[in-house]
Amino acid sequence: MTDHGETTRKGGEIRNFGTQTYKVVGTRPIRHDGTDKVTGRAVYGGDIRLPGMLYGQILRSPHAHARIQRIDTSRAEALPGVHAVVTAADLPDTTGGRIDLGEGHADTKYMRDNILAGDKVLYRGHAVAGVAAVSLHVAEEALALIDVDYELLEPVIDVETAMKDSAPLLHEGLTTTELNEDTGRKSNIAMHIRHEMGDVQQAFAGAAHVAEAEIRTATVHQGYIEPQNGTASWSEDGQLTIWTSTQGSFTAQKQLATILDIPVSKVRVIPQEIGGGFGGKIPVYVEPVAALLSRKTAHPVKIIMTRADVFESTGPTPGSYVRVKMATDASGKLVASEAHIALEAGAFPGAEIGAAAMCVFSCYDIPHAVVDGYDVVVNKPKSAPYRAPGATQVTWPVEKVMDDLARQLGKDPVAFRLDNAAAEGTRRVDGIVYPRIGGRECLEVARDSDHYQSELSGPYRGRGMAIGYWFNIGLKSAVTASVNADGTVHLVEGSTDIGGTRTSVAMQFAETLGLDAADIYPSVGDTSAIGYTDVTGGSRVTYATGWAAYEAAEDVKRQMIERAAILWESSADQVEYSDGVFKTRDGSKSADFKQLAQKLEDTGGPVVGRATVHPDTGVGGSFAVNIVDVEVDPDTGKVDILRFTVIQDAGKAIHPSYVEGQMQGGSVQGIGWALNEEYAYTEEGRMANSTFLDYRMPTSLDLPMIETIIVEVPNPGHPYGVRGVGEASIAPPPAAVAAAVENATGTQLNVLPLRPDRIINAMEDSIPAAAG
Amino acid sequence: MAMVWIPAPWREKLTQGQQQVDVEGATVRQVIEALDARFPGMRQRIIDPEHDRIRHDIAVSVDGEISVEGLRRKVGETSEVHFLPAMAGG
Amino acid sequence: MSKIHVQCTINGEPTEFLCEARQSLLEVLREELGFTGTKEGCNDGNCGACSVTVDGVLVDSCLILAAEVQDKTVGTVEGLASAEGLHPLQQKFLEHASLQCGICTPGFLVASKALLDANPNPSQHEIRHWLAGNLCRCTGYDKIVRAVLDAAGTAE
Ligand code: FES
Numbered sequence A: 001m002t003d004h005g006e007t008t009r010k011g012g013e014i015r016n017f018g019t020q021t022y023k024v025v026g027t028r029p030i031r032h033d034g035t036d037k038v039t040g041r042a043v044y045g046g047d048i049r050l051p052g053m054l055y056g057q058i059l060r061s062p063h064a065h066a067r068i069q070r071i072d073t074s075r076a077e078a079l080p081g082v083h084a085v086v087t088a089a090d091l092p093d094t095t096g097g098r099i100d101l102g103e104g105h106a107d108t109k110y111m112r113d114n115i116l117a118g119d120k121v122l123y124r125g126h127a128v129a130g131v132a133a134v135s136l137h138v139a140e141e142a143l144a145l146i147d148v149d150y151e152l153l154e155p156v157i158d159v160e161t162a163m164k165d166s167a168p169l170l171h172e173g174l175t176t177t178e179l180n181e182d183t184g185r186k187s188n189i190a191m192h193i194r195h196e197m198g199d200v201q202q203a204f205a206g207a208a209h210v211a212e213a214e215i216r217t218a219t220v221h222q223g224y225i226e227p228q229n230g231t232a233s234w235s236e237d238g239q240l241t242i243w244t245s246t247q248g249s250f251t252a253q254k255q256l257a258t259i260l261d262i263p264v265s266k267v268r269v270i271p272q273e274i275g276g277g278f279g280g281k282i283p284v285y286v287e288p289v290a291a292l293l294s295r296k297t298a299h300p301v302k303i304i305m306t307r308a309d310v311f312e313s314t315g316p317t318p319g320s321y322v323r324v325k326m327a328t329d330a331s332g333k334l335v336a337s338e339a340h341i342a343l344e345a346g347a348f349p350g351a352e353i354g355a356a357a358m359c360v361f362s363c364y365d366i367p368h369a370v371v372d373g374y375d376v377v378v379n380k381p382k383s384a385p386y387r388a389p390g391a392t393q394v395t396w397p398v399e400k401v402m403d404d405l406a407r408q409l410g411k412d413p414v415a416f417r418l419d420n421a422a423a424e425g426t427r428r429v430d431g432i433v434y435p436r437i438g439g440r441e442c443l444e445v446a447r448d449s450d451h452y453q454s455e456l457s458g459p460y461r462g463r464g465m466a467i468g469y470w471f472n473i474g475l476k477s478a479v480t481a482s483v484n485a486d487g488t489v490h491l492v493e494g495s496t497d498i499g500g501t502r503t504s505v506a507m508q509f510a511e512t513l514g515l516d517a518a519d520i521y522p523s524v525g526d527t528s529a530i531g532y533t534d535v536t537g538g539s540r541v542t543y544a545t546g547w548a549a550y551e552a553a554e555d556v557k558r559q560m561i562e563r564a565a566i567l568w569e570s571s572a573d574q575v576e577y578s579d580g581v582f583k584t585r586d587g588s589k590s591a592d593f594k595q596l597a598q599k600l601e602d603t604g605g606p607v608v609g610r611a612t613v614h615p616d617t618g619v620g621g622s623f624a625v626n627i628v629d630v631e632v633d634p635d636t637g638k639v640d641i642l643r644f645t646v647i648q649d650a651g652k653a654i655h656p657s658y659v660e661g662q663m664q665g666g667s668v669q670g671i672g673w674a675l676n677e678e679y680a681y682t683e684e685g686r687m688a689n690s691t692f693l694d695y696r697m698p699t700s701l702d703l704p705m706i707e708t709i710i711v712e713v714p715n716p717g718h719p720y721g722v723r724g725v726g727e728a729s730i731a732p733p734p735a736a737v738a739a740a741v742e743n744a745t746g747t748q749l750n751v752l753p754l755r756p757d758r759i760i761n762a763m764e765d766s767i768p769a770a771a772g
Numbered sequence B: 001m002a003m004v005w006i007p008a009p010w011r012e013k014l015t016q017g018q019q020q021v022d023v024e025g026a027t028v029r030q031v032i033e034a035l036d037a038r039f040p041g042m043r044q045r046i047i048d049p050e051h052d053r054i055r056h057d058i059a060v061s062v063d064g065e066i067s068v069e070g071l072r073r074k075v076g077e078t079s080e081v082h083f084l085p086a087m088a089g090g
Numbered sequence C: 001m002s003k004i005h006v007q008c009t010i011n012g013e014p015t016e017f018l019c020e021a022r023q024s025l026l027e028v029l030r031e032e033l034g035f036t037g038t039k040e041g042c043n044d045g046n047c048g049a050c051s052v053t054v055d056g057v058l059v060d061s062c063l064i065l066a067a068e069v070q071d072k073t074v075g076t077v078e079g080l081a082s083a084e085g086l087h088p089l090q091q092k093f094l095e096h097a098s099l100q101c102g103i104c105t106p107g108f109l110v111a112s113k114a115l116l117d118a119n120p121n122p123s124q125h126e127i128r129h130w131l132a133g134n135l136c137r138c139t140g141y142d143k144i145v146r147a148v149l150d151a152a153g154t155a156e
């Protein structure tokens, strides 16, 4: 039985490497939207109900790869209660173009084909038709009455097969591009990326120690608990309104406008509370179908995915095949490395191969390195970003090789990593030179931690550690702030709030103005109420939207100083503001923020501060280190996590509890990826486990407390030193857990997840390095 | 002079294997023009002429930070300029 | 399809509704009666987001038919707080930052209340065991378990 660890701690440890102390920033106030969320009042996308609303359902392909020969919707349309049926024929067929989603680009044709299949279905679960009816049950019945004739084609469901010349092609017109040059080669390989630095061959030739690993990881899902949903109302004047759970209302707006070929101004997206996303709620799925159905029926239409739909037709993260080879000189300094990374994009191009290729060696200082990355289409749902997309798949092989090298050198794994850790000034394989980063500090804190210093003994017990990296992104954010007569402030931001960012943004605003967090009332504006704001993703909200809040607060401050000057019949340069108090320089007049707010009526009316940002300095990547102890049941191969510690660089933790929450949540997703989670496919390319019963995500019983140590190496590029923390924590757990299991069992493992049968087989073979 | 890091796939074809090249230029656009003068073909690989911007599948970074001003981004005397595949997060 | 007339008590209020035989309690709560605090994550009994109590027993409301609650007492998340304020569990969930996206929260609260009603002093293991039917993808459970321990006063 798992010993779940100590329970008294209220908040985790914080290790400070030069951050400042603030009044609001760094405290743990109750989140602003908390009461609504614990009482059931908060309105999520699925909770929307409009007068005259119809319920939509989507018919999905039962086949992994087939040509659609004919769709006959007449029987469905004749069913009483059915208002309309739509297929790809209802989508515009304007061609060409790609759209900028803020986080990467998408090809318009592929996007439409993924919403409703054109001439081919490319995965089981691919949407084929949509129905709107008076009730969910009638819509469901109607699906069974849609007749589709398919010509079955051979599916290809894993990346290695898909890369072969003999593989069936998903897209007849797809050719491989290199960086951005079309090679003209027809293939399932959509893109090949190469980074190269130094003279790799020569460096390997002169190396003293060499190790390599060949790793396969399964397709896994983001696993958010709230299924995708969308409600559309297309009014007679051509205005489309969408209520949805999305990571980015403006990104959803842009996708809808592109897919439906209407101007963005005709689409208003009203973001609802969102029940998790982790990257998977950046693309739209059901919203365009609901829109088409609404236009055809002149009613609002709501579509909610089933859980099976979510598994079979949204997001997963790419399965992968990765080879890594690394070498050191005799003293244990890394001299050379090479990686071959192949990611499954799913049915359409666009796995996060660029990120994987950049992250693979990003924790270390390696003078000679080469990386080849391949974006490969297979007959699975189009992959979507999942927390540090691409990083997790490449972290295990690198960390496995690092452990092997440490063993060869007779060094402690953390010490060996510290000897080679990337730091300010290190040039990465993609050529970029690091600014101030916190990887080394994370390793030092790990080394000195109570966990790493503790003894672990007992049969079939083992310890592992690993480090992972995510680069984070900046992008665009907008914030407006209206000062109320009672001295509080209504703050409107464009970033949808998945994990408490209303509060982390409001706290930065409060800090800047010397107010309390409780004085700020943050809300998320729809696309008609706030300036363009990119997705909640890339660990950017607390960083970039927080920065916008800081700038908006400075704007409010400027305006309030002018008001004080009017009030006191002085001039703005004679008024200063500190610690929440405005005063004249001669000290004769003073008023605190609340007092001055009461005088706005008499000094010119409302004060509204605003700011938009698009930071391009100091986005600041984040590192996460794990230490994990496991016990393996030698009879069943089941792995128990005995103790787990995550150490992560947060720059400055605005609200430490929610930073810990990100670290813990990411860690547990990584543990699930390591031990249980996978898409199990039949030979015909059908997912065999599309329920939460069979797709086994970690439950509370599977886990101990997740110990956290926040490392604060301030980000010099941000007003409060923030580094995004949402993602790096998912990268190291599979590597750390696998290392612990290998140590516990004396085996070598090469395939995720580390299923009990795989562990037992490896133990039976018990020939090191020959398992899998 | 700014240092330009040449993406690996372009080295064979354009720069005779050179990994780093020093060129004059006060903006990303000028750097690209200077590069193209020495290694014809650079411009078309980086600039989308129709929209007068960096191609959608490329990101340009100056001193380690992705440029949000694209071609108009200022480049310093000792800056490093990189052309990378455009990327995303989650 | 003819409808069934059901009388029951929801959060202490006598309630009656009409439903189809095939409608789950979850569907009727959300779509007919407006109790949208009860969430749907899977509709097949594997996530616990739809947790409610029926005559004090914790159930997944997606797994029972609405017609089955005739003469029974149903408790949802909307019934936890009162005019006096939040239930201690709700307060502890806020203090411990036990929610991120919050979609699982109503289910965890209803399930945790059922636990504390049955066992006012649960150990950490008992809490983890009881809550194993509720999935949370955001938090890793740490802060949820701490909140329940704190609410029970059994933090070790
Ligand atoms: S919705 Fe009932 S258990 Fe998931």
Ligand code: FES
Residues within 6 Å of the ligand: A225, A275, A276, C098, C099, C100, C101, C102, C103, C104, C105, C135, C136, C137, C138, C139
């Ligand atoms: S807080 Fe998001 S699923 Fe639990």
